[in-house]
Amino acid sequence: MTKSPIKPFYFDVTEEEIDFFAEASKTVLKSGRLILGENTAEFEKAFAEYVGVKHAIAVNTGSSGLEIILRLKKAEGTTVLVPTNTNFATVAAVLRVGGVVQYLDMDENTFAPSLQMVKDAVEKGSNPAISGVLWVHIGGVISPEFPEIVQYCHDHGLFVLEDTAHAHGSQINGVQAGNLGDGAAFSFFPTKIMTTFEGGMITLNDDEEDYIARSLRNQGKRGMDFGGLHTDFGNSTRISEVHAVLGRIQLAKLPQMIARRQRCYELITAPLREAGIKFVSTDHMDHASQYKLMILLPEGKTAKEVKAALAEEDIFLGGTVYEIPCHLQPVFEGVCKGESFPNAEYWCPRHICPPLTSGMTDEEAKIVGDALVRHL
Numbered sequence: 238m239t240k241s242p243i244k245p246f247y248f249d250v251t252e253e254e255i256d257f258f259a260e261a262s263k264t265v266l267k268s269g270r271l272i273l274g275e276n277t278a279e280f281e282k283a284f285a286e287y288v289g290v291k292h293a294i295a296v297n298t299g300s301s302g303l304e305i306i307l308r309l310k311k312a313e314g315t316t317v318l319v320p321t322n323t324n325f326a327t328v329a330a331v332l333r334v335g336g337v338v339q340y341l342d343m344d345e346n347t348f349a350p351s352l353q354m355v356k357d358a359v360e361k362g363s364n365p366a367i368s369g370v371l372w373v374h375i376g377g378v379i380s381p382e383f384p385e386i387v388q389y390c391h392d393h394g395l396f397v398l399e400d401t402a403h404a405h406g407s408q409i410n411g412v413q414a415g416n417l418g419d420g421a422a423f424s425f426f427p428t429k430i431m432t433t434f435e436g437g438m439i440t441l442n443d444d445e446e447d448y449i450a451r452s453l454r455n456q457g458k459r460g461m462d463f464g465g466l467h468t469d470f471g472n473s474t475r476i477s478e479v480h481a482v483l484g485r486i487q488l489a490k491l492p493q494m495i496a497r498r499q500r501c502y503e504l505i506t507a508p509l510r511e512a513g514i515k516f517v518s519t520d521h522m523d524h525a526s527q528y529k530l531m532i533l534l535p536e537g538k539t540a541k542e543v544k545a546a547l548a549e550e551d552i553f554l555g556g557t558v559y560e561i562p563c564h565l566q567p568v569f570e571g572v573c574k575g576e577s578f579p580n581a582e583y584w585c586p587r588h589i590c591p592p593l594t595s596g597m598t599d600e601e602a603k604i605v606g607d608a609l610v611r612h613l
């Protein structure tokens with residue numbers, strides 16, 4: 238038995254940061270400027286610099302960010318390719334903007350679709366015509382094929398949007414997630430790499446799209462924070478100044494939190510490599526957020542029994558990514574009806590994600606790695 242439970246989630250905040258948050262929030266309250274003030278502006282500026290993009294637009298959730306970037310690409314009335322192995326929000330965003338979803342299956346090496354899957358879908362075509370792809374860097378892993386996928390899509394006149402909800406700080410070939418395609422949406426939901434309680438951030442490089450995205454998050458008001466002229470069919474998806482304060486605090490320590498996760502990933506995976514247990518590797522990336530470590534279950538093992546055995550040792554596993562692919566979710570019953578996506582159907586229920594947080598010690602990471610080898 239380990240000394241204290243090893244948990245799947247950790248809110249990384251120090252006493253000093255709590256004091257700073259309290260003081261800064263007091264200043265917000267006293268100022269009376271509760272939204273779209275200097276904290277939001279500073280958070281956006283720092284986030285854009287971090288990702289290496291020209292513009293970052295803060296929103297109230299990752300979900301609203303996805304909707305806005307799809308609207309920027311005029312996805313309404315078109316078909317958008319989306320991996321079935323993703324969160325509800327990715328598929329829902331396409332449907333909410335009036336698009337049609339065509340699912341893509343996943344490759345077990347990346348848990349994302351392969352280049353060949355994208356090519357097959359594009360060559361097959363769709364009615365209405367395919368306008369682009371809403372890609373997901375599952376678990377923060379950027380597929381080694383992703384740069385080629387972007388190139389292929391652009392060569393065929395298709396956009397590539399990134400759902401970067403898991404991929405804060407992930408980087409490949411010198412470019413960060415959020416700057417690899419034609420627009421991206423991050424999530425700051427509490428269990429993500431960094432949080433703002435709830436929140437999200439759009440990143441993009443086009444000046445006109447920045448202008449429209451700011452309008453879409455603010456009831457369609459173009460070029461103004463306040464006022465009564467509504468030009469675009471937007472929504473109220475701003476964040477508050479207090480959310481932005483937490484965002485600034487979390488962003489400042491993001492590299493440190495990711496470095497800690499990376500260290501734990503290395504310690505957990507070292508015994509897995511030795512034992513020949515298969516997991517989704519990030520070795521090909523410059524940096525990985527290490528949001529989730531996806532371990533493929535050997536034949537004959539079930540997620541339920543492995544989780545229960547680990548819980549006996551005080552190691553508690555959180556959710557996987559994802560246990561149920563979107564095409565099998567009741568809410569999306571009518572989407573791609575009758576089609577099957579065999580890799581996702583096989584691997585979604587047959588993988589586990591061990592605890593991997595910035596709150597783990599080296600010792601805990603080693604305990605997790607050793608326990609996994611014993612139970613797999």
Ligand SMILES: Cc1ncc(COP(=O)(O)O)c(C=O)c1O
Pocket residue numbers: 298299300301323324326327373400402403423424425426436437
């Ligand atoms: C892949 C993915 N996309 C989008 C979202 C939506 O983010 P949010 O909860 O901030 O709306 C999530 C998380 O919930 C997610 O995991």
